Amino acid sequence: MILYVVVVIAGGKKLLSRKQIIFFSCYQNKLHIRSCFQKSLNAYLMQNRICSLFNIKYPIIQGGMVWCSGWKLASAVSEAGGLGLLGAGSMHPETLKEHIQKCKRATDKPFGVNVPLSYPQIDELMDLIIAEKVKIVFTSAGNPKLWTKKLQNEGIKVVHVVSSSYFASKCEDAGVDAIVCEGFEAGGHNGREETTTLCLIPTVRKTTSLPLIAAGGIGSGSSMMAAFCLGAEGVQIGTRFALTKESSASDAFKNYCFNLKEGDTKLLLKKVMPTRLARNHFSEQVEEKESQGASESELRAFLGRGRAKKGIFEGDLIEGELEIGQITAQINRMQSAQEVINEIIVEYNEILQQVKAEKGL
């Protein structure tokens, strides 16, 4: 039996320093001192890579979403210490320009733009982003090689969204600054592999040493902690922010989503572009057609154009396409972006204290 005398000087919130905690933790299992110290340190540095990369307080990214994330939402999230993203997917270049300028006026904190690489006037859009001196671009739905270097040469940080470790390695080849890995439970456009966030983070983490942001099914402090345990260093949250006061989605859409239960969203339109939709008249018609073997062209024709705008922005709950993620079942009231971030941070810290009290197995 050994006697240790530990003198701890507490200057406020923190009783034990990080190094002291690492020392104590490591002592608990002599066999793992070395790896434990290294891994703890890695985890510590990794968690902060996302904050350092974007110069933000919390490693929380608000996903760029069609018809939800304009300047009001993006600036509110950035003001609250996260990273707000404008969703360029549903904006004409002129509209995006207006939102970038309004966002700059609303916050002096960092914000970014999400660009689906399938955007029709992509050159015009990227020129605008460069001209407006946007510092952070998240790209998705395309080949990361196409734009990464060009944007980085303008001093822009580039992050690409993937749904598999195969595409994560393509991102590393393309030289992106960070990766978002998004699982099956996410709302809207989704990967063909149907890999869930729980299964995706560990394989992507193994594939790349780049800063890793987890997305899909995350909207709380406990799910953020879970994502960190699996190897992520930041989280991208779509659905929860889509349903905040500052989201430009219609109140009809938000209120509809507050009443959705487990199983009320489904990944549909797989022959066109897999998309997670809330159950409504439109989604039921799609499901019926798919069940009967409708072809890609039949589905495209039925889908037509502007369905997402109709559903999310205009609030047509019957004929509109209601894109939302599985965690909508966990959200039942309107909050501000600031309240959402505060709640996530408080819950994260509570879970952290709970885990710290665990004695191990």
Added chain:
Amino acid sequence: MILYVVVVIAGGKKLLSRKQIIFFSCYQNKLHIRSCFQKSLNAYLMQNRICSLFNIKYPIIQGGMVWCSGWKLASAVSEAGGLGLLGAGSMHPETLKEHIQKCKRATDKPFGVNVPLSYPQIDELMDLIIAEKVKIVFTSAGNPKLWTKKLQNEGIKVVHVVSSSYFASKCEDAGVDAIVCEGFEAGGHNGREETTTLCLIPTVRKTTSLPLIAAGGIGSGSSMMAAFCLGAEGVQIGTRFALTKESSASDAFKNYCFNLKEGDTKLLLKKVMPTRLARNHFSEQVEEKESQGASESELRAFLGRGRAKKGIFEGDLIEGELEIGQITAQINRMQSAQEVINEIIVEYNEILQQVKAEKGL
């Protein structure tokens, strides 16, 4: 600035007692002292409810699986400190009797039987389980009200598997001793709601105060920790144990699974009974038929009988039904059940140390 002198007497593996850690943790945020203490304590007690309920060392359950989990696997898992389950779904009553008796001879530790309530000779099977004095029964694929009380009156602990919080509340009404909530990423038979484990655990946790075991996508120490952060107190692991030395699946099946990558499993046969299958000739034919709108009866006719036995047990990789979960992409070598459990525990404790070294947000 306050000076604290902390005298810690370390008697071996543990440097700080749990109470001391709780004290330290709580001090870090005075505002949360009360809730923090209560929650930490709850977490501590909850984690142990699964171990107490079954009288096992680790809160790790080996899922009962058709053609994989006979007496060899179940007894090996129980010997290693988890809870082994015989999978009655693929056994005639006489075969189950033999496996129960062999399992008793192979281990004096607790083990159980998994019974799909859709089993044709269910009365005969349950009589046998009672007569053989099995102490733990996991039921699935049916109404938990049917058998729970009868089994409990014989001194049997009853756990029911669900894929939604709606069925979790039905389980609570039926008086089960614990609940398994299983997400979309799990292998074999699966829920119709397609809710992923990450999204399912928090809603089920909110629905019931019963001991909660998470399943689907779990096969490592980090995913076990992630499940605990989300509110689970134990984990049920299928796929990883299905691919161990002691699993009665054929080597051909195991080796095939070791080479599967992300996206190589898919939830198919949704019109019959949603089932997660590895990609092979059979699954591609099913997918093709479903894409063309095949009806339930056409799919049933094509499926025929004995496909799972053919694929998993007999190793027919062409025409057989290969049931396996998404985490097969993370497993690439044969290990014993003991090695699997050791690896999970070591990784769990490592992750725990890493989290303990985090300073909070």
